[in-house]
Amino acid sequence: MKRIDAHNLKYAxxxxxxxxxxxxxxxxxxxDGVCGQYYIGCGVAKPVEIVINGVPGNDLGxxxxxxxxxVNEDAQDGIGNTMSSGEIIIHGNAGDVLGYSMRGGSIFVKGNVGYRACIHMKAYKEDIxxxxxIGGCAGAFMGEYMAGGTLILLGLNRDKKRLTGNYLGTGMHGGAIFVRQGVDETLCSNEVILSKPDDKDMEKILANVKKFCSIFGYDCDKIAKxxxxxxTPKSKRPYGNLYIPGP
Known part of the structure; x- marks a missing residue:
C-alpha cells in the first residue's frame, strides 16, 4: 500500500x-488532501485500488x-469520461457530464449529479x-444521446425537489434508464417512451440496487419495494429525417 499526501501538489x-x-x-x-487535481486514474489499465480523501478535479478515471x-467526498465534472472498465464509487455528489461516452464498467454515486449525466454512454452488444x-437527483439533459448501457436514478433525497431536469433522454438511441418513483413526463424529450420494467429489467435493477445499498449503507428492501x-428510445435514429439520403 502507498499513501500520498496531495496537499499543494500540482495535478501533473x-x-x-x-x-x-x-x-x-x-x-x-x-x-490524502486532494483538492481539485485533474485526471487522477486517467488511462490506468491495472487492477489497482485508488482511495481519494478530498475532492478530485475533472476527468477522474x-x-x-x-x-x-x-472517493470519500464529492467529485467534480467528467467522472469516468470514456472509461472502458473498472469501478468508481463517489460517497458524495458528482458534477456535470458524469460517465461521458462511458463504454464499460460501473459508477455508483451516493448523492446528486449535475447536468448531462451519461451523455453518449454506449455499449458493445451484450458483452460490454x-x-x-445515482442515489440522488440529476440535472437537465440526463441520458442525452445515450446509445447503450444502464442508468438507474433512485432519488433518495428527492423530498420536494424535481428528480430530473428538463430534456431527459434528448437524442437517446440506445440503452435504458430506470427511475424510481415515477417520472414527470413533461421533462422528457420527444425521443423516448416510458414503460414498466419487465422481469429481466427488474433483476438488473435489484442487483445494482443491492450493490448500491451495500456500498452506502441503505436499506435495500425499502428501496426495492x-x-x-x-x-427507452423510440428509434435508433432519432434525427434520421435531418440527414440527406444517400444515392
Missing part, C-alpha cells in the same frame, strides 16, 4: 506519483481500464455494457 506531479506507485506494483494507493476508485447508479419507470 500528483499523477506522476500515482503512476510511479502503480509501476512499483502497489495494489492500493491512498491519496477517464479512459481507465480496470481500477477501482473510491456500462452501468451507472418502490416502482420503477423504464425509459
Amino acid at each position: 506531479v500528483l499523477n506522476e506519483l500515482v503512476r510511479q506507485a502503480i509501476a512499483e506494483g502497489c495494489k492500493k494507493i491512498i491519496l 477517464a479512459f481507465m481500464e480496470g481500477p477501482a476508485i473510491v 455494457s456500462p452501468t451507472v447508479v 418502490d416502482e420503477f419507470v423504464k425509459i
Whole structure:
C-alpha cells in the first residue's frame, strides 16, 4: 500500500506519483488532501485500488481500464469520461457530464449529479455494457444521446425537489434508464417512451440496487419495494429525417 499526501501538489506531479506507485506494483494507493487535481486514474489499465480523501478535479478515471476508485467526498465534472472498465464509487455528489461516452464498467454515486449525466454512454452488444447508479437527483439533459448501457436514478433525497431536469433522454438511441418513483413526463424529450420494467429489467435493477445499498449503507428492501419507470428510445435514429439520403 502507498499513501500520498496531495496537499499543494500540482495535478501533473500528483499523477506522476500515482503512476510511479502503480509501476512499483502497489495494489492500493491512498491519496490524502486532494483538492481539485485533474485526471487522477486517467488511462490506468491495472487492477489497482485508488482511495481519494478530498475532492478530485475533472476527468477522474477517464479512459481507465480496470481500477477501482473510491472517493470519500464529492467529485467534480467528467467522472469516468470514456472509461472502458473498472469501478468508481463517489460517497458524495458528482458534477456535470458524469460517465461521458462511458463504454464499460460501473459508477455508483451516493448523492446528486449535475447536468448531462451519461451523455453518449454506449455499449458493445451484450458483452460490454456500462452501468451507472445515482442515489440522488440529476440535472437537465440526463441520458442525452445515450446509445447503450444502464442508468438507474433512485432519488433518495428527492423530498420536494424535481428528480430530473428538463430534456431527459434528448437524442437517446440506445440503452435504458430506470427511475424510481415515477417520472414527470413533461421533462422528457420527444425521443423516448416510458414503460414498466419487465422481469429481466427488474433483476438488473435489484442487483445494482443491492450493490448500491451495500456500498452506502441503505436499506435495500425499502428501496426495492418502490416502482420503477423504464425509459427507452423510440428509434435508433432519432434525427434520421435531418440527414440527406444517400444515392
